[in-house]
Amino acid sequence: MMPDCNNLNELDNTALWSKEPPYVSLSGLSRLRRWVFPVVTATVILILIIVLGVSNRKTSNRLSSSEQKVSNLSQSLNASLQRAQETAKDVERLQFAVENQKDQLISVSEALKHASVVDSLVKSVASLKCSLDRIVKNISTEGGCCPVGWQQFESHCYYFSTLSLNWNQSRLACEEKQAHLAMMSGDKEWAFVSGRADQFYWVGLSDWRTGRWEWINRTPYVMQRRRWVPGQPDNWSGRLYSGTEDCAHLQSDGRLNEKHCVIKMKYICQKHNI
Ligand SMILES: [Ca+2]
Numbered sequence: 001m002m003p004d005c006n007n008l009n010e011l012d013n014t015a016l017w018s019k020e021p022p023y024v025s026l027s028g029l030s031r032l033r034r035w036v037f038p039v040v041t042a043t044v045i046l047i048l049i050i051v052l053g054v055s056n057r058k059t060s061n062r063l064s065s066s067e068q069k070v071s072n073l074s075q076s077l078n079a080s081l082q083r084a085q086e087t088a089k090d091v092e093r094l095q096f097a098v099e100n101q102k103d104q105l106i107s108v109s110e111a112l113k114h115a116s117v118v119d120s121l122v123k124s125v126a127s128l129k130c131s132l133d134r135i136v137k138n139i140s141t142e143g144g145c146c147p148v149g150w151q152q153f154e155s156h157c158y159y160f161s162t163l164s165l166n167w168n169q170s171r172l173a174c175e176e177k178q179a180h181l182a183m184m185s186g187d188k189e190w191a192f193v194s195g196r197a198d199q200f201y202w203v204g205l206s207d208w209r210t211g212r213w214e215w216i217n218r219t220p221y222v223m224q225r226r227r228w229v230p231g232q233p234d235n236w237s238g239r240l241y242s243g244t245e246d247c248a249h250l251q252s253d254g255r256l257n258e259k260h261c262v263i264k265m266k267y268i269c270q271k272h273n274i
Contacts, residue, residue, distance in 0.1 A: 126274060144273035152273055153192040158182060159269040160196060167247040170202045170267035171216065179271035180204055183215045190227065193268060194254025201250045202267040207233070208246035233258035 130145025146157030157179075165173060167181075174180050181204030184190045193203075204216030213221040213233070229251065235244045238260065247261035250268070259265075 130274070146273050151196065153189060155273055156189075157271055157273050158193065158196070160201065161266045161269070164264040164266055165202075166264050167202050167206065167261040167267075169264075171204070173267065174269035177269055177271070179269040181216045182268040182270040183217065183219075190254070194250060197250045197252060197254065197268070199252050200257075200265040202265055203248055203250050203256075204270075205248035205256070206246055206261065207235075208261055213248075228256045232256065 126145065126147070133145075144152075144155065146152040150157040150159045152158075159174075159177065159179065161170070161173070163173075171181055181202060182193060183204045184193050205213060205221060206216075207213045209218075213223065215221055233245070233248070233256075235246075235258070237244045241260040241262055243260070245258040245260050247259060248256045249259055249265060251257055
């Protein structure tokens with residue numbers, strides 16, 4: 001059934017009235033969209049700007065720190081270069097000084113050669129003097145000569161000290177005389193030395209270095225008990241001195257005894273004759 005005109009109007013009015021809210025709703029949504037999108041976009045952009053700003057600041061700080069480090073390194077490098085240049089200059093100065101000293105060293109070397117020649121001449125003169133003395137005294141010259149104050153036995157000269165020193169000082173005193181503490185071998189030499197030892201004398205025999213008895217030139221000593229005082233060596237440890245007895249001395253009876261090396265007594269030096 002067809003609707004009448006009034007009804008149509010009513011329908012139209014109703015339709016129009018009823019369509020109005022959707023129109024209004026769509027317009028609000030559109031308006032909302034129109035506002036929300038820029039706001040969100042602006043917010044995002046703002047956040048991005050802030051994030052980028054913070055990031056940029058951090059990067060800037062790191063860059064600044066790196067620049068400072070590079071600057072420090074550069075200063076350090078410059079200082080090192082300066083020191084290297086100063087060192088190079090010092091080396092140049094030293095080279096120059098060495099070159100200057102070179103001639104003087106050559107002169108000293110020549111002088112030492114001359115001194116050696118003079119020393120050799122002194123020995124030759126002493127030998128000649130010894131030979132002349134022996135000729136004058138009608139003694140054979142085959143035995144060679146010993147310095148004044150030394151006593152000769154076969155090819156060796158012996159010095160019996162008047163001064164008392166400890167064993168090591170005695171060793172050094174003999175070395176100063178181009179000699180060494182006495183080392184005896186064979187009955188004749190023992191008899192010669194002990195016959196002139198009127199009291200205690202250090203000789204070149206000890207066991208302080210390795211605990212084994214050896215001569216002053218480190219030749220191992222073959223133990224001969226008959227040359228020692230009975231019961232010696234006993235490696236005795238006394239209360240007056242620290243450590244044990246480690247150095248041998250000759251007694252006036254011609255026998256060996258062991259005593260603490262720090263004790264002072266006379267000593268016998270020995271060397272080849274000239
Ligand atoms: Ca000892």
